[in-house]
Amino acid sequence: MDSSTISFKASNGLFVGREEPTNLILATKPGVDSFCKFTVQVVAPGKITLLADNGLYLSRISGLFPHSSNDCILATKKTVDEFCVFSYQYAPASPSLVLQADNGLYVSVGSNQDVDNALIPGKKDIDPSCYFQLIGSIPSSNVRDGTFKLPPNTRFGVTGLVNSATPQEIAVFIGDNPKPYTLTGKPGTQDGQMGTVILESDSTGVVRLTVTANGKQSKVMSRQVDLNQTIYFGLLGSEDGTDNDYNDCLAILNWPLG
Incomplete structure (x- = not known):
């Protein structure tokens, strides 16, 4: 742990x-x-x-x-x-x-x-x-499942990269809101930009990411880290096939902003 x-x-x-x-x-x-x-x-x-x-x-x-x-x-x-x-x-x-x-x-x-x-x-x-x-910061309390714990009401960014022949979609869920914000990416054999979205956490501070490829939810691994206990990142990799390299779709959270 x-x-x-x-x-x-x-x-x-x-x-x-x-x-x-x-x-x-x-x-x-x-x-x-x-x-x-x-x-x-x-x-x-x-x-x-x-x-x-x-x-x-x-x-x-x-x-x-x-x-x-x-x-x-x-x-x-x-x-x-x-x-x-x-x-x-x-x-x-x-x-x-x-x-x-x-x-x-x-x-x-x-x-x-x-x-x-x-x-x-x-x-x-x-x-x-x-x-x-x-x-300081408390390590992520998730089991590397794409859930991140931010301070409440904090602006953060999510950037996506695609590295797969399969189209990818990143869904960003904030707190208990069932409606996600999404980033989509075209297929590619090298990292391609899916763009960046700027959002704000709610009073719970919980942000959860899922990745979907061809209508099927991908397996994910994630980790929450900090630099000098002032800049924080959430890192996520997903696997849409069977080679288990977890680089088909990558997401990077960063906070705080502003």
Whole structure:
């Protein structure tokens, strides 16, 4: 599974990091240091684990605070269990996201008698304290199936190339809209331009591409990558026959634009 290194800036304006020696995850850092860097890995669509700098996984822990019923998050698990898996969704304040713990509650920055600015998985509903600015990018949560995750309401481009004796059509689906935008290309034995279309993601940020050749949907492979965590690409190759070279039709997404 793909992984990447990310950091978070909390709603209090401070960065999230591991505290020594408690291994508590707190939003107390004025800048990003080694304690603020987490290795993120997608374990299922929309679900991630986070590995701290001490080599231990972040986990929801109950009963740590004697004066509070709140759970907390610690970097404490050597292996992943259900308490280490967090659901995530991108927030409207891009590039922010919201994390949800295994108990179904949202993670926010909070305080009690024992500790200030702790990450607490205790909110039933999302409020501004649940927003975390993402520094870096989460690897694509799809199984290389042509689905890409963009920030909400972001302008992006799609460019198509055809390299097949069979006419190709790229369909670009945005969110749950069943009507796609399309790019078509004439047959060719070398890469030919199918053109570029400029679109905008919706509030979900989900963009899905399919490729059709002679009325039959092609097999696809895809990957989402970034350059310097500022420029992002979605790359897709399709296979309309049996040679499995996946170069019959190529699509390149790029964002953000403007």
